[in-house]
Amino acid sequence: MRLSIDNVTKVFPGPVTAVDDISFGIAEGELVALLGESGCGKTTTLKMINRLIDPTAGRIVLDGTDVSSIEPAILRRMIGYAFQGVGLFPHMTIAENIGVTPKLLAWGAQRIDARVDDLLDLVHLPPDEFRHRFPRELSGGQRQRIGFARALAAGPAIMLLDEPFGALDPLTRDRLQQDFKDIHTQLNLTTVLVTHDMTEALLMADRIIVMQHGKIVQDGTPDDLVNRPADDYVAELMSTPKRQADQLDTIMHDPIGNAP
Amino acid sequence: MTANLQERLAELPAYLGGHLLLSLSALFIGILISLPLGIYAARSERLGGTIVNVAALIQTIPSMALLALMVPILGGTIGFGPAFVALTLYSILPVLRNTVTGLQEVDPDMTEAARGVGMTDRQRLWQVELPLAAPVIIAGVRTATVWVVGIATLSTPVGAESLGNYIFSGLQTRNWLSVIFGCVFAALLAIILDQLVRLLEKSAQDRNRRLGVMAGAGLIIIFVGGIAPSLIETFTRQQAVASFSSQRPSGGPGTQPAGLQGQTVRVGAKTFTEQFILADVIATRLQEDGAIVENLQNLGSTIVFDALRNNTIDVYVDYTGTIWATIMGREDPVERTAMFIEMAAYLRKEHNILTLGRLGFENAYGFAMRRDRAEELGIRSISDLQTHGNSLVIGGDPEFFGRNEWIRVRDAYGLNALGTRSMDSTFMYGAVRDRNVDVITAYTTDGRITAFDLVILSDERQAFPPYDAIVLLSPDGAKIPGLIKSLTPLLNKISDTLMREANKHVDLDGRTPKQAAAFLSSKISQQTD
Ligand SMILES: Nc1ncnc2c1ncn2[C@@H]1O[C@H](COP(=O)(O)OP(=O)(O)OP(=O)(O)O)[C@@H](O)[C@H]1O
Ligand SMILES: [Mg+2]
Numbered sequence: 001m002r003l004s005i006d007n008v009t010k011v012f013p014g015p016v017t018a019v020d021d022i023s024f025g026i027a028e029g030e031l032v033a034l035l036g037e038s039g040c041g042k043t044t045t046l047k048m049i050n051r052l053i054d055p056t057a058g059r060i061v062l063d064g065t066d067v068s069s070i071e072p073a074i075l076r077r078m079i080g081y082a083f084q085g086v087g088l089f090p091h092m093t094i095a096e097n098i099g100v101t102p103k104l105l106a107w108g109a110q111r112i113d114a115r116v117d118d119l120l121d122l123v124h125l126p127p128d129e130f131r132h133r134f135p136r137e138l139s140g141g142q143r144q145r146i147g148f149a150r151a152l153a154a155g156p157a158i159m160l161l162d163e164p165f166g167a168l169d170p171l172t173r174d175r176l177q178q179d180f181k182d183i184h185t186q187l188n189l190t191t192v193l194v195t196h197d198m199t200e201a202l203l204m205a206d207r208i209i210v211m212q213h214g215k216i217v218q219d220g221t222p223d224d225l226v227n228r229p230a231d232d233y234v235a236e237l238m239s240t241p242k243r244q245a246d247q248l249d250t251i252m253h254d255p256i257g258n259a260p
Numbered sequence: 261m262t263a264n265l266q267e268r269l270a271e272l273p274a275y276l277g278g279h280l281l282l283s284l285s286a287l288f289i290g291i292l293i294s295l296p297l298g299i300y301a302a303r304s305e306r307l308g309g310t311i312v313n314v315a316a317l318i319q320t321i322p323s324m325a326l327l328a329l330m331v332p333i334l335g336g337t338i339g340f341g342p343a344f345v346a347l348t349l350y351s352i353l354p355v356l357r358n359t360v361t362g363l364q365e366v367d368p369d370m371t372e373a374a375r376g377v378g379m380t381d382r383q384r385l386w387q388v389e390l391p392l393a394a395p396v397i398i399a400g401v402r403t404a405t406v407w408v409v410g411i412a413t414l415s416t417p418v419g420a421e422s423l424g425n426y427i428f429s430g431l432q433t434r435n436w437l438s439v440i441f442g443c444v445f446a447a448l449l450a451i452i453l454d455q456l457v458r459l460l461e462k463s464a465q466d467r468n469r470r471l472g473v474m475a476g477a478g479l480i481i482i483f484v485g486g487i488a489p490s491l492i493e494t495f496t497r498q499q500a501v502a503s504f505s506s507q508r509p510s511g512g513p514g515t516q517p518a519g520l521q522g523q524t525v526r527v528g529a530k531t532f533t534e535q536f537i538l539a540d541v542i543a544t545r546l547q548e549d550g551a552i553v554e555n556l557q558n559l560g561s562t563i564v565f566d567a568l569r570n571n572t573i574d575v576y577v578d579y580t581g582t583i584w585a586t587i588m589g590r591e592d593p594v595e596r597t598a599m600f601i602e603m604a605a606y607l608r609k610e611h612n613i614l615t616l617g618r619l620g621f622e623n624a625y626g627f628a629m630r631r632d633r634a635e636e637l638g639i640r641s642i643s644d645l646q647t648h649g650n651s652l653v654i655g656g657d658p659e660f661f662g663r664n665e666w667i668r669v670r671d672a673y674g675l676n677a678l679g680t681r682s683m684d685s686t687f688m689y690g691a692v693r694d695r696n697v698d699v700i701t702a703y704t705t706d707g708r709i710t711a712f713d714l715v716i717l718s719d720e721r722q723a724f725p726p727y728d729a730i731v732l733l734s735p736d737g738a739k740i741p742g743l744i745k746s747l748t749p750l751l752n753k754i755s756d757t758l759m760r761e762a763n764k765h766v767d768l769d770g771r772t773p774k775q776a777a778a779f780l781s782s783k784i785s786q787q788t789d
Contacts, residue, residue, distance in 0.1 A: 052376055077378035087373030091391045091465075100387075101377045150377065 001063050001157045001190050002028050003049065008058030010044050018044040020214035021058070026207075029188035031181075033195055033205035035237065041214040042194045043084055046160045049192065050079045062158075077101055080151035084162035084194070086143050088135040094120075094146055095131040101154040119149035122179060124172065140167045145176070152183070159184075159191040165200065177204060198241045202226070210234050267772050268426070268441050273489035276445060278421030280486035283412045283449075286344050287405060290351030295397070297352075298359025299385065312360055315353040323350065323411045327418050328560060336566040338559065338573075343415035343422070350411055351404040358400025362393030398461040402454050409450040413442060416558040417531065419567060423449070428558040431686055433533050433766045433773055452482065519742025520551035528564045528576035529557040532685060533766045533773065534623060534705060534759065538577045538729070540777030541784070542747065549746040561659060562586060569611050574737030575747070579623055581725035583607065585664045593668075596622075596726040607732070614738040616731040617751040621705060621759045624727040625665060626716040627654070628702035630692060634715050641718040642673050645699065653679040655688045656701030665724060666701075672723035686767075689714070705756060707764025729754070753784045 003026040010019040019041040026032050034042045047053040049060055051072045060067045067075060088097050098119055099112040107115075120127040123145035135143055144167045151159060165173045181204060184191055195201050201208050202222045210218045210225070210233075218230035226242065229235035294315075301308040318326070326349065330342030366389050374384040390397075413424030426442030429435065456478045463472030525546050529539035536557060543553040556573055565587060567573045580599050584590050588606055604615035627642055634640070637648055645652060654675075660666055661680055670676060681697055688700040689708040702709060704716060704727075731747060738744070758780065765776040 050376065052372060072375070073378050073380045073383075076376060081376045083369070083373055083376065085369050087369050087376070089370065089373065089388060091388075104378050104383065154378075 002026065003158065003190055003192075004061040005045070005049075006059045006061065008045075008048060008055045008060060010041070010048060010053060011056045017214055019048070019055075022211070022214070022216050023058075024209055024216065024219055026190055026192065028190055029185075030206050031184055031189075031191040031193060031204060033193045033201035033208045034211060035195065035198070035201050035208055036211035038196075040211045042211060043162055045211075046081075046162055046192060046194060049158075049160055050076050050081055052076075052081075073104075077105055077154060078157055080154070080156035080159045082148050082151040082159075082161045082164040084166075086147040088143055088146055088150070090135050092134075093131065094133050094135070094138070097135065097146060098150050098153050100150065105154055115153060119153060122152075122183075123149050124175065141169065141172065144168060145172075148176070148180075155187075157190065159189050159193075161191065162194045163196065164193070166196070173200075180204075198237060199244070202241060210237065263775065264435065264437050264770075264772055267774060268438055271425070272441075272445075274421055275423050275425050275442075276449075277487040277490035279409070279412055279423045279446070279449065280483060281490075282340065282343055282415060282420055282422055283347060283405075283408045284483055286347035286412075287351050287401075287408050289344075290348045290404060290408070291355055291401060293348070294352040294355035295359055298356045298397075299363065299390075301356065302360045302363035308360065312357055315356050318349050319353045323414050324417075326350070327411075327414055328563070331418055331563050331566060336570045336572075338419035338563055338567045338570075339556070340420050342418045343412070343420035346418075347408050347412055347415070351408045354400040354403035354407065355397065356400075358396050358403075359393065362396030362400075363389055365396070366392045394464070395461065398457065402457050405453050405457060406450045409446060409453060413446050417560040418563060419528075419556050419559050419572070425558060428531060429536060429773070431684065432531055432558075433536065434686060434770075435766075435772065453479075456482070519746055520546060520549040520740070522550065522552070523740055523742070524552045524554060525575065525737070525740065525743065526554040526556055526573045528559055528567055528573035529555070530561055530564055530576075531558045532703075533763050533776075534703070535577065536773035537762050537766065537776045537780060538619070540774055541750065541781050542575060542577070542731075544777060544781055545750060546743075546746055549742065551743075551746070568613060568732055568734045568737075571734045571736040574734050574740065574743070575616075576732060577619065577729055578732055579727040579729055581624065581665065581727040583730075584725055589664075591664050591668055593722050593725055596728060599726055600728055600730070604730075612735040614733040614735075614744075616733055616744060616747055619729040619731065619750060620752045620754045621729055621756045622727050623703050623705040623729055623759070625660065625701050625724050626704045626719070627699050628692065628709060628714040628716050629699050630695070631713050631715050633695070633698065634717070639717065641720055642669065642675075642723070643720065645678065645717070646674050650677040650679075652698040653681055654699040654701065655681045655683050655691050655697035657685040657688065658682040660701045669719075669723040672721050705759045705763055707760050707762075707767050710760065711764060711768050729759075750784060753787050754780070758783055 005022060005024050007021055007023050008019060009017070009021050011017050022045065034045060036042055044053060048055050049067070051067055054068070062070070089100070092100070095113070095116045098116045102112045102115060116131065117127040120130055125142060125145060130138075135146070138146065144164065148161070148164045151161065165176055168176065177200065183189065193201075193204065202225075205222060207219065207221055208225050209216055212233055218225060218234050220228070225234060226238050229238055297311060301311040321329075323346070327343060327346045330346045331338055334342050334345065370388055370392060371384060374388040379387060412422045413427055415422050416424040416428040423442045423446045426438045426445075430438030430442060456475050459471060459475035460479075463469070463475055527539050527543050527546070529535040539555060539557060543555060546553050556567070559567060561582065564573070564576055565578065568576060580603050583603050584594075584599055588603065594602065600618060607613040607615055627645070629639060637644075639645060639648070661682060683691060685703070688697070689702070689706065689712055691697050692700045692714065693712045702714065702716065708714070709716065731750070733743065762776045762780045765771045765779060766773055
């Protein structure tokens with residue numbers, strides 16, 4: 001599905017202008033990363049797409065339809081959302097948490113069970129061990145993976161992921177990133193991925209949007225950002241992954257280990 | 261003692277059944293009201309606060325008062341109705357307040373996640389908010405359970421049967437076994453119900469179906485087991501009446517052999533020993549003539565009159581002076597027989613109540629003092645009290661100090677300087693004996709007057725009205741064939757001394773009202789022979 005954000009502004013009572021007149025489009029199957037410092041308006045932007053927040057001004061259009069004309073519950077069942085705070089329901093088992101949207105869509109019990117097992121396999125948590133546990137019986141990283149599985153459960157056309165891999169160890173994170181890239185291409189999932197991790201953005205995204213104080217400062221490909229930063233802020237953001245890449249490069253070509 | 265225990269145990273099915281039926285139905289309906297109201301209040305910013313405040317306001321009304329107020333509000337009906345309504349009102353606040361708090365305290369991240377996964381408002385409420393608020397709501401249900409089971413013991417004065425009957429009659433007749441019975445069973449019931457609700461919640465939280473089924477079964481067993489005996493009794497009684505009336509289809513008055521065969525007669529009584537004894541004398545008399553008797557004891561003084569007027573009860577004993585002052589609103593002192601005649605005419609005309617006649621004795625209010633104390637102060641009549649005015653304290657039941665009689669006596673003898681202290685009438689005789697008060701507003705038929713060596717001060721200004729005991733029949737009661745004929749033999753048979761003697765059996769000698777009634781009945785029939 002195509003997504004278009006047209007001159008969208010969100011002013012919270014205060015007043016706090018969290019998002020300030022931003023516009024961008026996402027093509028079908030495209031994976032766009034939203035980048036920027038804490039409080040710059042990433043989560044707010046994401047929540048306006050599935051109407052958890054209604055914009056103060058501007059329009060969000062999904063395949064030609066203004067989302068404000070779609071019944072919120074119906075809209076949200078088509079959109080997978082992995083919350084920044086994970087937000088698993090503590091009174092439901094892991095299986096029930098993952099199966100919640102399929103159940104709202106009136107899937108049969110067997111189909112839900114099979115789907116839950118597939119997703120648990122996908123996030124590398126053995127179904128037999130985890131199906132009947134409660135969220136309080138999981139580690140932070142395991143919970144985050146369940147949140148990610150829940151977003152995928154009903155086979156959405158759009159994925160909104162708010163720092164879905166933040167709490168994971170590097171190995172699990174890398175595996176999940178790869179797995180998600182595969183699913184994404186396979187299912188042609190239109191995706192918005194919010195992240196603080198520059199490397200993650202550079203490696204996964206087709207396009208990266210950098211925000212600052214509610215405004216878009218650059219919207220381009222990873223190549224654009226690394227090689228043609230729009231301003232000092234973007235250049236500074238890109239300096240970290242670049243420096244790390246250089247250091248790694250040195251280590252790999254100097255196996256004796258006397259690099260600076 | 262064993263007779264006492266047996267009598268108490270025999271009352272248990274009816275009292276426990278009444279208590280369970282009353283408190284569980286009030287709780288059930290209360291929850292049915294407060295849960296939706298709480299959900300609405302939690303969501304409505306405008307009305308939410310108001311709803312909780314109104315419920316809290318109801319809670320501040322003392323429970324006794326709320327129960328009593330329900331009688332006039334429900335148009336004078338007594339029994340299950342007013343008690344049920346008052347208890348329902350009481351059960352609302354804890355559940356309402358906890359529902360509101362529980363829902364408002366649900367983590368906003370959870371409600372957002374619920375919306376995010378595609379739940380509608382209703383789905384979010386049922387699948388996320390209510391389950392998360394459940395522990396708080398259940399805590400409210402448990403509070404309500406304990407409150408309602410406790411307060412149900414106060415429904416006796418409005419005529420609803422409950423474990424409170426043990427407590428009220430026990431206090432009046434100084435039957436401590438009865439009081440303990442009532443307290444222990446009410447406490448046990450509250451604890452058991454509370455724990456069953458707790459188990460029900462735990463089972464839901466642990467998803468332990470077996471525990472849930474067990475707790476649910478426990479609740480049902482208690483409820484059904486509690487009310488079954490009284491239901492069976494009612495049922496068999498109806499069967500008896502049905503089979504009787506089918507045997508003898510609608511015979512005219514002339515064809516009735518034993519007057520009251522198969523008729524149900526409801527006998528009321530106020531809240532003191534003499535009333536219990538007289539109600540039992542009447543009941544025994546009626547049963548001998550074949551009637552099925554229902555007892556409604558421990559009714560408040562004005563509640564019992566309203567009940568008679570509304571045909572909720574058929575017969576009870578009142579006193580001329582009480583009717584004169586509280587019902588007719590008269591203050592003028594009148595000679596004893598003149599008052600009786602005028603009162604009977606008034607009741608007939610205004611309320612269609614039949615005054616069957618006088619029982620013979622007078623249970624008047626009188627000022628009583630310890631004999632030695634009276635002699636020491638040189639007090640013989642009420643007018644002598646005035647000279648000692650501000651140093652004397654008079655004890656009496658709260659009802660007395662609210663009556664016109666008190667105001668008239670006070671003004672007639674200039675007793676404004678006297679200190680007053682309200683206390684339960686059971687305790688006032690002991691209080692004057694132990695010198696806690698100087699004077700009490702005694703009932704002249706109380707057995708303790710002789711036993712404690714008290715003297716009644718003479719009332720030379722006739723400020724206290726006469727208090728002839730009279731038998732009153734409700735409009736419908738007067739029409740029950742054979743009722744008048746059955747009760748007439750009781751009239752003019754009970755002297756002051758005889759009544760005082762019977763009262764003494766209960767208040768001092770530790771016998772039950774039933775035993776005292778048997779004694780009184782035998783004395784009455786001796787006179788007839
Ligand atoms: N409900 C709200 N009411 C008022 N202000 C809000 C609300 N939600 C967010 N804000 C403010 O809007 C701004 C943007 O918030 P947002 O959550 O979009 O940031 P973010 O980019 O996701 O940050 P982070 O990386 O820390 O998650 C912040 O200044 C925040 O304080
Ligand atoms: Mg955020």
